[in-house]
Amino acid sequence: MSATPTHCPYCSLQCGMKVQRKGRAGIEVAAWEQFPVNEGALCRKGWTAGELRGTRERLTTPLVRDRATGELRAAGWDEALDLVAGRITALQAEHGKDTVAVFGGGGLTNEKSYQLGKFARVALGTSQVDYNGRWCMSSAASAGNQAFGIDRGLPFPLADVEQADVVVLVGSNMAETMPPAARHLDRLRERGGKVVVVDPRLTPTGERADLFLQPVPGTDLALALGVLHLLDAQGAVDEEYVARRTTGFEEVRRSVAAWWPERVERTTGIATDELRALVDLLAGSERVVVLTARGAEQHAQGTATVLAWINVALALGMPGKPYAGYGCLTGQGNGQGGREHGQKADQLPGYRMIDDPAARAHVAAVWGVDPDSLPGKGRSAYELLDSLGDGGGPRALLVLGSNIVVSAPNATHVTQRLESLDLLVVCDIVMSETAALADVVLPITQWAEESGTMTNLEGRVILRQRAVAPPDGVRSDLDVIAGLAERLGSPVPFSTDPQEVFAELGRASAGGKADYSGITWERIAAEQGVFWPCPAVADGEQPHPGTPRLFADSFATPDGRARFLVTEFAGAAEQPDPAYPLHLTTGRVLAQYQSGAQTRRIRSLPDEGAFVEMHPMLADRIGAHDGAPVVVRTRRGEMKAPARVVPTIRPDTVFVPFHWVGANRLTNDALDPSSRMPEFKVCAADVLV
Structure with missing residues (x-):
């Protein structure tokens, strides 16, 4: 029996694997050595991914909560979708369009992410749409847009780090969160390169480090300020690069002047000799890569922290240089693509902003609706959840690809908000903690049972291919969206064919920062992924090759220069005290x-x-x-x-x-x-x- 080449259902590496049937209903995973991101390697989660298909906890029929008993009971698809559409219609008639909200996920395919944003704005007419990726990489995204004019986690292929002289990992436990990627650190060290790890815990990644720094949690920003202070004091700033390719350095130079090593030590707990060792390593290296992850980014000063480390990379003259620069290690499987095509509160497809009249006009034309009919910017993920039900915000919530009860901060409060809703609808493959609270639970396909594209941490658009048919009674998220849109009287149809949806996504993204218009499923399969931006070209011209590496000639800012931005350290929002030491x-x-x-x-x-x-x-x-x-x-x-x-x-x-x-x-x-x-x-x- 032939195996289907596809990709892992978990993290942003999107490792290549092959999947084939095993027995009557099972599937098994095999290596796909030719896929360049992982070269056949998988972590234990990837190797065992096929086991989820056979779990007895798999949902295979819609469930509706009986108002008399309070228990979930089995229902048919028509009954469940009719019920959801009817209650949405009634709630919107009484309370307005924004009384219904949509919450997506960073694990949804590009097609689902795109269709979900379109569904919210066109079929529901609500501004209240966001997703759990807001909790994953949004601070790095914000910093990248401010400093470089574009947000792509890694502006170069991951394998480039092997050729660096020094890699600095800030808040990343790569060896446990994405084990196949850690081999790049091993190969770097075999070449004689150095690895620096910054983390409050000595993790398996830290054990690989040539220099390990263990700061007080929440002080990575202060460490970056101290690094830049010493680089400047030692004359290690690449003044020619700064003058030619950036703006704003003098203001940043003045702002870090007070961050002498002793102050950094008092703030971060990093000894001055360790700080100087890091700076000496950076100052003496031709190719430096700085990589941040959630440990540095999931903070009330997460954006400022990333900007401060970007300032370090810019001062060294690294972004745009071969085998050097700044990057972010995206977390969720489609953490990159999931935020590019419209399921964020402030965005439209192609990484366009929803308050931009030109962006609204372009996307509305693709959708076949009036630009004035599109709602404006909604609440961000936590603010949306905080407002639900008797919090004064939406009274109904549709959840796709997220287990909010476990993943939201201050989760007890968020759970109370969910429980106060008039209608909670959850699409899932198992009875998650969030699904257990729902009024309607809809069973949907899992990774190996559907086709669709993902965009990995490198900006490489890849193709997950259906390997097996889903169980009877299970439908895809695209089917759910289309079924609800039709029942809600959507002014435009919603396709259930993922390849058709991707083609429409390409047209909607054309000309945007994340331009997919030159990418096709056929190209992805033939080229083992295509890096965006990849614009379409005129008939008869050679296809655009895609963009594996950004910033070689210019940055995506109006003047083509990167931005140094001043950051001020404030510390964690909540500091230890005698009661909580x-x-x-x-x-x-x-x-x-x-x-x-x-x-x-x-x-x-x-x-x-x-x-x-x-x-x-x-x-x-x-x-x-x-x-x-x-x-x-x-x-x-x-x-x-x-x-x-x-x-x-x-x-x-x-x-x-x-x-x-x-x-x-x-x-x-x-x-x-x-x-x-x-x-x-x-x-x-x-x-x-």
Whole structure:
């Protein structure tokens, strides 16, 4: 039996794999050595991805909550969709269009993301649409747009890092979150290059480092300011590059003048000799790559933190230089493409802004509607959830590709908002914690049962191909959207063919920053992915080759220059005090992914449950023992889990993985003023035995 080449359902690497049937209903995964991103390598999540198809918890029929009993009961598709459309129509007639909201996900294909944004604005007429990617990479996206004029996580292929002299990883545990990517660090070191890791925990990634820096959580911005201060003091700034390719450096130079090493040490906990070692490494290297991830970005100052590290890269003259520059390690599977085509509150397809009259006119023409009929900018993800129900905002919510109850910050409060809705509709493959609250649950196809495109962390548009038919009774998200649009009297039809949707997406994105108009499914398959921007060309001309590397000649700003931007350190929104004397940080572990709705149901993946990682000094002080239960509490809630006592974390910090219910009951919902990213990565906490 032939295997179908496709891609992993998890992280933004979108590793290539082959899938084929196994037995009557199962599937198995095999290596696809020719795909360049992973060369056949997969992490344990990828190798076991096929097991989700056979789970007994798979949803295969719509469920509707019986108002008399309060229980979910099986229903037919027509009954379920009629019920949803009828209640939406009634609510909008009484409360207006914005009483219905849509919440998407960074794991949805490009076609679904595009169609979901179109559905919200055209079929529902609501401005209230956003997605969980707002909690993933939005701070780096905001910083990239401000500094470079464009947001593409990596402006170069990931393999380029092998040729760098130094790679600085700020807030990334690559070895556990995307293991196949870590081989690039090993190859770099084999060439004689150096790896620097900045993290409050000595993770498996930190163990690969030539220089490991362990700052106080929430102080990566101050560290970047101190690095730039010393680079300038040592005369290591590339003055010719700065003058030729950037603007704003003098203001930034003045702003970092006060960040002398001793001040950085007092703020971050990084010793002055460690700071100087980092600066010496950067100053003496021809090719430097700076990579940020969620540890640096999920903060109320996440955008400023990324801008500060971009300033370091620009001062060294790296962006646009071969095998050098700044990049962001996107998290979710379609974290890049998912934010480009319209499921964000402020965007239209092609990374156009919804308040731009020209953008509205272009997209409306593709959709066949009046530009004036399109709603304006809506609320960002957390602000949308915070307003739901009796919070004074939308009274109905449609959720696709997100498990909000586990993944939202201040999750107890968000759960209360969900429970106060008049209508909650959730599309999922299993009964997630969010689906369990819903009035209507719609069973949808999973990764191996559908075709569609994704855009990985490099900006490479790739093709997931259907390998097996879905179970009876299961429909795709595109079918759900089309069915609801028809029942709601949409002025335009919604296709259920993903290839047709992608072609329309290309027309809608044409001329935008994220231009896909020259990409076809056939090209993707033939070329093992196509990098955007890739505009269409006139008939008879050679196709645009795509753009693997950005910024070689100019940046995507009006004058072609990158922007240095002044950033000021304010620290975490919530600082330790006598009642909450510790820093709490959260993150992922090797065997689990995101909210765990999929990976926790795969038997081959170890599910040890949540734990509280702490230093032996802290454990001794509070009387905690490895494996024994402890309680972590913050101003928003508490959770109980076994202690994991390790010497690899700062003594003033505790770590909790976020794959299980509990961790995000603790996290802070303070928002970045630019990206609206919540401060997942640090808050004040206490631990009790």
